[in-house]
Amino acid sequence: MNHDPILDPWIQQRREIPTADLTSKVLKALHEESTPKLPLRPVTPIPRPLAAAGCLAAGIGKVILIYQAAF
Amino acid sequence: MTEADELEVIRRVVDGDIEAFERLVVLYQDSLQRMIATLLHDERRLAEDIAQTVLVEAFHRLADFDPDRSRFSTWLFMIGRSRALNALRKKRPVLLAEIPETSAPPNDTSNAETYALLDRALQQLPPKQKRAFTLVVLEGLSYEDASCIEATTPGTMKSRVSRAREFLRASIQTD
Numbered sequence: 638m639n640h641d642p643i644l645d646p647w648i649q650q651r652r653e654i655p656t657a658d659l660t661s662k663v664l665k666a667l668h669e670e671s672t673p674k675l676p677l678r679p680v681t682p683i684p685r686p687l688a689a690a691g692c693l694a695a696g697i698g699k700v701i702l703i704y705q706a707a708f
Numbered sequence: 709m710t711e712a713d714e715l716e717v718i719r720r721v722v723d724g725d726i727e728a729f730e731r732l733v734v735l736y737q738d739s740l741q742r743m744i745a746t747l748l749h750d751e752r753r754l755a756e757d758i759a760q761t762v763l764v765e766a767f768h769r770l771a772d773f774d775p776d777r778s779r780f781s782t783w784l785f786m787i788g789r790s791r792a793l794n795a796l797r798k799k800r801p802v803l804l805a806e807i808p809e810t811s812a813p814p815n816d817t818s819n820a821e822t823y824a825l826l827d828r829a830l831q832q833l834p835p836k837q838k839r840a841f842t843l844v845v846l847e848g849l850s851y852e853d854a855s856c857i858e859a860t861t862p863g864t865m866k867s868r869v870s871r872a873r874e875f876l877r878a879s880i881q882t883d
């Protein structure tokens with residue numbers, strides 16, 4: 638291409654316009670998308686024997702309360 | 709990076725190596741941002757956001773890239789052009805007075821004025837000429853690659869670039 642004394646310096650300036658470094662943003666976005674999202678509140682199932690013991694304790698507690706109220 | 713190196717990096721990314729994609733980002737982010745910014749009337753902040761979206765999209769679509777059909781840069785610029793034009797359609801028309809003067813300020817005032825005139829004239833070019841000038845002259849793509857992006861012939865691209873140059877030269881002489 639022929640040398641253009643009018644346009645060439647301006648073209649050079651346009652090529653030197655600073656740009657942002659997107660590397661970390663792009664990689665962060667890619668990692669976030671590839672990582673499975675965790676639920677906000679982890680749900681841990683209560684072991685069955687513990688749950689049963691809890692129910693039993695609550696039941697006994699109720700019986701005691703009724704007994705106390707009656708007598 | 710040679711074209712063979714680039715294809716090797718692409719193969720690694722397709723195989724699940726996210727970190728390898730960083731090399732492609734580093735290589736093309738500047739020209740991609742500049743190209744998008746020029747198409748968007750030099751709105752650099754918006755261009756930055758779109759370029760980021762384009763790079764993420766390119767990562768996800770990388771398995772679709774066919775090296776027998778185009779270079780990676782051409783394919784990436786095609787996505788960038790498409791997203792920039794979508795954004796442009798959604799925007800309200802830009803008034804001439806709102807177009808920022810983007811070139812770095814040169815030392816002497818007469819050059820500064822000339823560069824400002826040229827910045828504005830670039831934005832006044834007919835869209836096809838502006839894209840041809842941006843791809844070929846500002847970003848240094850070959851006429852073949854640029855014509856692939858614009859879905860036209862290299863001859864048409866040459867003609868558009870030539871008319872754009874004439875328009876830009878005339879814009880300084882008449883003002």
